[in-house]
Amino acid sequence: MNKTRASGRTVGGLRTLSLQAPAVTLLLLWMLVPLGMTLWFSFQRYNLLMPGMKGFAGFENYQYLLTDPALWSAMGTTLLLVGWVLAITVVGGTLLAVLFQQDFFGRGIARVLAISPFFVMPTVSALVWKNMMMHPANGVLAWLAESFGLPALDWFSSLPLTSIIIIVSWQWLPFALLILLTAMQSLDDDQVEAARMDGAGPVAIFFFITLPHLKRAISVVIMIEMIFLLTVFAEIFVTTSGGPGLATTNLAYLIYIRALLDFDVGTASAGGVIAIILANIVAIFLVRMVAKNLEA
Amino acid sequence: MATLQLNSVVKRFDETQVIQGVDLEVKDEEFVVFVGPSGCGKSTLLRMIAGLESTSSGDIVIEGQRVNDLGPAERGLAMVFQSYALYPHMTVEDNMGFSLRLAGVAKAQRRQKVLEAARILQLEPLLDRKPKALSGGQRQRVAIGRAIVRNPSIFLFDEPLSNLDAALRVQMRIELARLHEELKATMIYVTHDQIEAMTMADKIVVLQGGVVEQVGSPMELYHHPRNRFVAGFIGSPKMNFLPVSVVSAGDEGVDVRLPGGDVTRVPVDGRTCEADQSLTLGVRPEHLTLDETGPLRGRIRVIERLGGQTSLYVDMDEDLLTLMVDGDVTHRVGEEIGFTFEPRRGHLFTDDDIALASLERHPLASLTRQDNRAASDAEA
Numbered sequence: 203m204n205k206t207r208a209s210g211r212t213v214g215g216l217r218t219l220s221l222q223a224p225a226v227t228l229l230l231l232w233m234l235v236p237l238g239m240t241l242w243f244s245f246q247r248y249n250l251l252m253p254g255m256k257g258f259a260g261f262e263n264y265q266y267l268l269t270d271p272a273l274w275s276a277m278g279t280t281l282l283l284v285g286w287v288l289a290i291t292v293v294g295g296t297l298l299a300v301l302f303q304q305d306f307f308g309r310g311i312a313r314v315l316a317i318s319p320f321f322v323m324p325t326v327s328a329l330v331w332k333n334m335m336m337h338p339a340n341g342v343l344a345w346l347a348e349s350f351g352l353p354a355l356d357w358f359s360s361l362p363l364t365s366i367i368i369i370v371s372w373q374w375l376p377f378a379l380l381i382l383l384t385a386m387q388s389l390d391d392d393q394v395e396a397a398r399m400d401g402a403g404p405v406a407i408f409f410f411i412t413l414p415h416l417k418r419a420i421s422v423v424i425m426i427e428m429i430f431l432l433t434v435f436a437e438i439f440v441t442t443s444g445g446p447g448l449a450t451t452n453l454a455y456l457i458y459i460r461a462l463l464d465f466d467v468g469t470a471s472a473g474g475v476i477a478i479i480l481a482n483i484v485a486i487f488l489v490r491m492v493a494k495n496l497e498a
Numbered sequence: 499m500a501t502l503q504l505n506s507v508v509k510r511f512d513e514t515q516v517i518q519g520v521d522l523e524v525k526d527e528e529f530v531v532f533v534g535p536s537g538c539g540k541s542t543l544l545r546m547i548a549g550l551e552s553t554s555s556g557d558i559v560i561e562g563q564r565v566n567d568l569g570p571a572e573r574g575l576a577m578v579f580q581s582y583a584l585y586p587h588m589t590v591e592d593n594m595g596f597s598l599r600l601a602g603v604a605k606a607q608r609r610q611k612v613l614e615a616a617r618i619l620q621l622e623p624l625l626d627r628k629p630k631a632l633s634g635g636q637r638q639r640v641a642i643g644r645a646i647v648r649n650p651s652i653f654l655f656d657e658p659l660s661n662l663d664a665a666l667r668v669q670m671r672i673e674l675a676r677l678h679e680e681l682k683a684t685m686i687y688v689t690h691d692q693i694e695a696m697t698m699a700d701k702i703v704v705l706q707g708g709v710v711e712q713v714g715s716p717m718e719l720y721h722h723p724r725n726r727f728v729a730g731f732i733g734s735p736k737m738n739f740l741p742v743s744v745v746s747a748g749d750e751g752v753d754v755r756l757p758g759g760d761v762t763r764v765p766v767d768g769r770t771c772e773a774d775q776s777l778t779l780g781v782r783p784e785h786l787t788l789d790e791t792g793p794l795r796g797r798i799r800v801i802e803r804l805g806g807q808t809s810l811y812v813d814m815d816e817d818l819l820t821l822m823v824d825g826d827v828t829h830r831v832g833e834e835i836g837f838t839f840e841p842r843r844g845h846l847f848t849d850d851d852i853a854l855a856s857l858e859r860h861p862l863a864s865l866t867r868q869d870n871r872a873a874s875d876a877e878a
Binding site for chain 1: 548550569570571575576577579580581582583584585586587596597600601644648
């Protein structure tokens with residue numbers, strides 16, 4: 203690593219190391235201490251309700267968790283939630299980006315409005331959806347259904363996960379739109395015109411020119427959203443509290459149940475470790491995909 | 499392959515009119531160059547022909563058919579953009595075959611056509627590369643190849659060489675001229691570089707402020723500019739302009755008094771002139787010659803030696819004149835020199851910048867590139 207560049211500056215040598223050390227140390231502490239504590243607790247018998255029963259538990263916590271059907275259901279819910287929200291926001295964001303790229307009256311205001319849901323905090327947006335949109339008696343959706351003569355739907359009891367997906371998508375669609383709209387603006391007009399001269403209609407231009415151009419931005423959107431969507435919590439906590447049953451309990455919410463409702467720190471920590479492993483599996487695929495795209 | 503006619507074509511953007519009624523006829527197999535300073539509307543006019551800009555009024559006629567309402571693809575034209583506008587995610591082969599792919603041509607046939615175009619442009623070894631792995635000149639050739647594959651009735655070029663370095667530009671200029679002969683296609687070429695215009699064109703269209711100032715062969719524009727703008731725009735370095743006054747005028751020529759007091763007869767039609775009228779005399783730098791007894795005198799301010807030729811910038815009263823003289827002159831800055839010009843090399847412009855017609859037409863004024871070729875064919 204001690205390469206000396208033409209300028210004579212030592213890279214990674216002792217002189218620069220002393221300057222980097224504070225930042226590196228801080229980052230390491232920031233990451234390693236929580237990780238180490240989680241790992242430590244995951245091997246401990248540690249329940250807040252039973253203060254006396256402390257001690258090394260071996261793989262007991264993991265065994266307990268992995269044989270618990272709730273874990274597998276929570277994993278499935280997590281993947282479903284992440285997958286659907288990603289699909290909706292990327293497809294919707296791309297189409298909206300194309301739409302908002304067109305020149306129309308009031309475009310600036312429309313863009314700001316379309317992006318604004320991203321600035322609403324998750325708890326607030328979940329409350330708004332719960333009490334004003336999806337409420338079976340007072341909600342806008344119920345009113346709409348009734349004005350068409352349809353029965354009002356109790357969203358959170360009949361379609362709980364779908365409701366959560368809708369809420370989270372509503373929050374993250376603006377993010378995808380923002381990134382993709384910015385990417386759209388760097389599309390060379392000449393390229394579009396060359397395609398028009400070559401006989402491409404709007405649909406062909408979208409698939410052959412716009413979409414390939416957006417590929418990189420789309421992979422960035424997927425990566426960033428994935429990081430945040432694996433840990434969705436507030437929306438579930440505020441609306442369904444993980445229910446009915448375990449229908450909307452994702453991994454983050456399951457850990458919360460174990461740690462702060464059951465007060466079982468050991469099992470919750472084991473769940474945390476499993477969540478880390480899941481996130482890393484996803485990340486491996488993701489980083490490969492994105493890295494390939496960023497190179498191209 | 500095709501002819502093009504523009505009949506009082508106008509383009510308005512909101513209130514501003516950028517093309518103010520252009521009439522033009524492009525003959526089959528002709529190489530026409532639109533030239534003018536930036537913002538003169540030459541690119542807009544080309545884009546209107548291409549169908550990328552709508553036409554506010556007037557007719558665009560290709561091969562006898564009015565195409566105003568046809569889309570860019572239906573006009574059967576192909577355009578080469580200044581930025582090349584290659585599709586970055588496609589290989590060279592896919593770039594060139596894109597129009598055929600959209601038209602639903604079978605893969606084997608597509609490949610054959612692409613190979614054919616690639617052979618003309620020597621692009622065969624590059625067919626599998628992506629545009630970013632190509633040099634500027636190669637990208638330019640791919641862009642031209644993409645146009646050739648479409649087999650268009652007219653080729654449109656929008657400043658295609660301005661992103662290339664000087665040496666490559668010369669090479670591509672020759673290549674384009676060769677291509678024009680090989681394809682026998684009608685070509686319209688936009689540039690702000692008058693050297694490109696002079697060397698490649700059969701016919702030059704000089705535009706300024708959305709108006710056609712003059713249409714003609716390169717030599718006609720050089721020897722018989724219709725007004726002061728064309729005179730100044732064509733030729734490098736720029737033509738010198740001097741204030742003169744008429745001593746006497748008639749259909750034999752105009753006698754003008756030069757700034758130094760001498761009188762010279764310029765052989766132009768002076769029937770519209772009166773005595774004492776003030777005119778502008780235009781003489782090109784290469785037509786001013788050193789002569790100690792000459793009627794014009796000035797002090798050298800700057801000397802630029804190019805080797806074969808030397809430019810002298812000479813102060814004369816208020817004006818700074820340019821002389822292109824032999825490379826071996828030994829003059830120094832600050833020296834006073836005398837110089838003169840052949841009267842037939844002089845141009846006279848009235849106050850509204852219109853040139854007085856020459857009495858004698860220059861023998862090369864009607865020469866086109868096609869004539870050049872015919873001569874060389876005859877020799878062979």
